[in-house]
Amino acid sequence: MNKIKDIARPGDPLPILSGHVSNGRFERVLRAGHFAVTTEIAPPDSSDPREVLIRARLFDGYVDAINATDGSGAHCHMSSLAVCAILTRVGYSPIIQISCRDRNRIAIQGDILGAAALGVCNVLSLTGDDVSAGDHPSAKPVFDLDSVSLLGTIKIMRDEARFLSGRPLDSAPNLFLGSTINPFVPPVRNRVDQLAKKIKAGAQYIQSQYCFDLDLLKPFMKRAVDEGLTNDCFILIGVGILASARTARWLRENVPGVHIPDDIIDRLEASKDQKTEARKISVELMQKIKEIEGVSGIHVMAYKQEKHVAEVVKQSGILAGRQPWAPQRTEVEIKE
Amino acid sequence: MYQVRLWSTRHSRSMERLYEIMNPAVLLFLRCMTRILGRRLDRPVTAIERTMKGFLFDCQMCGDCVLSKTGMSCPMNCPKTMRNGPCGGVRANGMCEVKPDMRCVWVEAWAGAKDMTSGGDIKQVQFLLDYRDKGKSSWLKVARDE
Ligand code: SF4
Numbered sequence A: 001m002n003k004i005k006d007i008a009r010p011g012d013p014l015p016i017l018s019g020h021v022s023n024g025r026f027e028r029v030l031r032a033g034h035f036a037v038t039t040e041i042a043p044p045d046s047s048d049p050r051e052v053l054i055r056a057r058l059f060d061g062y063v064d065a066i067n068a069t070d071g072s073g074a075h076c077h078m079s080s081l082a083v084c085a086i087l088t089r090v091g092y093s094p095i096i097q098i099s100c101r102d103r104n105r106i107a108i109q110g111d112i113l114g115a116a117a118l119g120v121c122n123v124l125s126l127t128g129d130d131v132s133a134g135d136h137p138s139a140k141p142v143f144d145l146d147s148v149s150l151l152g153t154i155k156i157m158r159d160e161a162r163f164l165s166g167r168p169l170d171s172a173p174n175l176f177l178g179s180t181i182n183p184f185v186p187p188v189r190n191r192v193d194q195l196a197k198k199i200k201a202g203a204q205y206i207q208s209q210y211c212f213d214l215d216l217l218k219p220f221m222k223r224a225v226d227e228g229l230t231n232d233c234f235i236l237i238g239v240g241i242l243a244s245a246r247t248a249r250w251l252r253e254n255v256p257g258v259h260i261p262d263d264i265i266d267r268l269e270a271s272k273d274q275k276t277e278a279r280k281i282s283v284e285l286m287q288k289i290k291e292i293e294g295v296s297g298i299h300v301m302a303y304k305q306e307k308h309v310a311e312v313v314k315q316s317g318i319l320a321g322r323q324p325w326a327p328q329r330t331e332v333e334i335k336e
Numbered sequence B: 001m002y003q004v005r006l007w008s009t010r011h012s013r014s015m016e017r018l019y020e021i022m023n024p025a026v027l028l029f030l031r032c033m034t035r036i037l038g039r040r041l042d043r044p045v046t047a048i049e050r051t052m053k054g055f056l057f058d059c060q061m062c063g064d065c066v067l068s069k070t071g072m073s074c075p076m077n078c079p080k081t082m083r084n085g086p087c088g089g090v091r092a093n094g095m096c097e098v099k100p101d102m103r104c105v106w107v108e109a110w111a112g113a114k115d116m117t118s119g120g121d122i123k124q125v126q127f128l129l130d131y132r133d134k135g136k137s138s139w140l141k142v143a144r145d146e
Helices: A025-031 A049-057 A080-090 A105-117 A147-160 A188-201 A214-226 A245-254 A262-270 A274-291 A306-316 B002-010 B012-057 B105-115 B119-123 B138-143
Strands: A003-005 A036-041 A065-068 A094-099 A122-126 A176-181 A205-210 A234-240 A295-301 A331-333
Touching (some): A025 A036, A036 A049, A036 A234, A036 A306, A065 A080, A080 A094, A080 A105, A122 A147, A147 A176, A176 A188, A214 A234, A214 A274, A245 A262, A262 A274, A274 A306, A295 A306, B002 B012, B002 B105, B012 B138
Parallel strands (some): A036 A065, A036 A295, A205 A234
C-alpha cells in the first residue's frame, strides 16, 4: 500500500488517474478496491456556513464522501450546491444530490457546470419526493427529467462536452456519476432490471435506500452479480441508525419507500435501552452487508442521529483499519 | 378511466396483438391522407387518438407514445411523469407513493411487459420528452417520420 499525498487545496484539484472520470477521492477509494463509507449531511435551515462545517466535522475520519441532500422529503433547506461548495472549500469530498422535482433541464445543466467549477467531483441523480410530501405542498412540481434521463444528461455533458441542445462546452464537468436504488419495495422482481437501466444510462455507483431486510437484499445482489452489473458499477447499501421503535414505526409509515420488517421493531421494543440496541442493529447490519458479494460500501443515513455515525462505523470495523481523509490530515493510504 | 386503464394493462398481450394488426394499416392510411390533406388532417386525427387512447389508457397526449415499451401502462399518469420508472417510493402494497388510491403506474408497467412479446423493450432507456409535442398526435408523428 502506498501513501499518496492527498492534500486538498481548494481550486487545485487532484489529477485524474487513468481509467477515472473525476478528480475525486471517492472514486479513487472505490476503484482501488476499498470498502467505502458515505453518509448524508442534513443541510441547515440557516444562511450561516459554519453550520455546515460543524455538521460535517462529526464524520471526520470515518467517511469517504458526504451527500448533500437536495430538499429531501420535499422540505426546503440550504441548497445542495451551496452545501457542497462550502465543503469543497475545506477539502471535503461531497456528493451533490440533484432531484428532478424542482428544476428543469436548463437549471439543472447550469447547476452541473457550477458544481464542477466549485470542485464537486460526485453527483447523485434522483427523481425526488413529490411536493405533496413536504412543507410546501402548494408548489409546482417540475419533473422535466427523471433520475434515468438525468444520468443520461450529465453523461452527455461530461463525455461529449456539450449541452443537451448540442451547444458545446468549453470544458466538460468531470463528475463521478451515481444514482439510487430501492430493492425493498415493489416491483421487487424488477428492481435489478431498473438497476441495469440506470447503469446503461450512465450510473457508476449506486447508493441504496435503507436496508433493514437482508433476505430481500441477498437475492437482489445475487442477481446483480450474476448479470454482471457489479462489474460496471459500485453498489453501496444504505444503513440507517434508528432512535427507537417509535421512530422506526414513524419512518415506516410516513417516509415513502422505507421498509422495516417487524422483527427489527420487536427487537427494539423488547430491549431495555432502545438507543443502544438500535446502534447495535446498525453495526450488525453493516458487518453482514459487507460480507455479501458485490457490495462495495455502506451509505449511512442517520437523520438526527448524525453524532453516532463515527462510533457505529468504528464499531462495525468495516473500514478494516483504513482512515478516510479528514481536513487535519494531509495523507491517506490508498492502494495503487 | 382508472378501471379501464388497469384492464388494458392486465390485457397487455391482447392490446399488443391489436396494435400489431392495426398499426401497418393505420400508418398507411395516415400517410396517404397526409398527402391529400396535409396539416388539415391534424385536428381530426388528434381528436380520435385522444378519445381512443384516453378511454383505454388514460392517455395524456404527451406526443411521443411509448405504450408498447411500457407494458401498455401510460407513464404520464405517474404523478412524477417518470418515463423510466418506478421511483423508490412505491408502497408495500404496490400503490403509488403520491396517490395512495392508485396502483403505481410502473408496477403495472413491469407486470404488463412480462406478458408481451416485445416486453423486453421496457428495458430501453427513454430519453427526454420534447414538451413542444404535448397535445399533438403520436400517430401522425410516426406516420410522417417526424
Ligand atoms: S409510486 Fe409509481 S406511479 Fe407513484 S410516483 Fe412513484 S413511480 Fe410514479
